[in-house]
Amino acid sequence: MGYLRKVEYKIIQKDSYKIIRNCSGCGCKATYINTRKFRVNANGKYLDIWLIYQCEKCKHTYNLSIYERIKVTDISKFEYDKFLMNDLQFALDYGKNKQLFLKNKADIDWESIDYYIIGDDMEFKQGDYITVCNSQQLKIRTDKLVANILHISRSKAKLLEKDGTIEIMYNYFEGIIEILIKRELI
Known part of the structure; x- marks a missing residue:
């Protein structure tokens, strides 16, 4: 894809x-x-x-x-x-x-731990691929991170991952979290 x-x-x-x-x-x-x-x-x-x-x-x-x-x-x-x-x-x-x-x-x-996220504030669509560099490997809840980036609630973020609308992948060695938007966000 x-x-x-x-x-x-x-x-x-x-x-x-x-x-x-x-x-x-x-x-x-x-x-x-x-x-x-x-x-x-x-x-x-x-x-x-x-x-x-x-x-x-x-x-x-x-x-x-x-x-x-x-x-x-x-x-x-x-x-x-x-x-x-x-x-x-x-x-x-x-x-x-x-x-x-x-x-x-x-x-x-x-x-x-208090942190902020640097990146463009935008609307996401099907097929968007998001990488989040967490080089200090802070222990941040994934649902909270996804909710912040996509501007949705944490419960909605959990639901989108559960139903396959988004896929979240982890690369712990490099401190990278990848989010693939597989279907339109509703």
């Missing part, structure tokens, strides 16, 4: 991941947010660098490890200065680095 149009979208994460962890201040599980500040500790010729997270309720802190016991010579002057200056964009970038959270075994709050 030939496609009428191939339309591309991209999912962009707005803010840092939030962490769910036990808070000794609150005495229960709590949500920790990125303070956008770093803690740098020098011990002789070694450095430890953390991104500071803070409990939303009681302000108790948690240090998310970026570097542990690295030699001062193993980090660039540019990067080191960014840590010392608490560069906001640098802290935001580290707060979106999923590998950093995996390395620290931090429990990401997937329900609170």
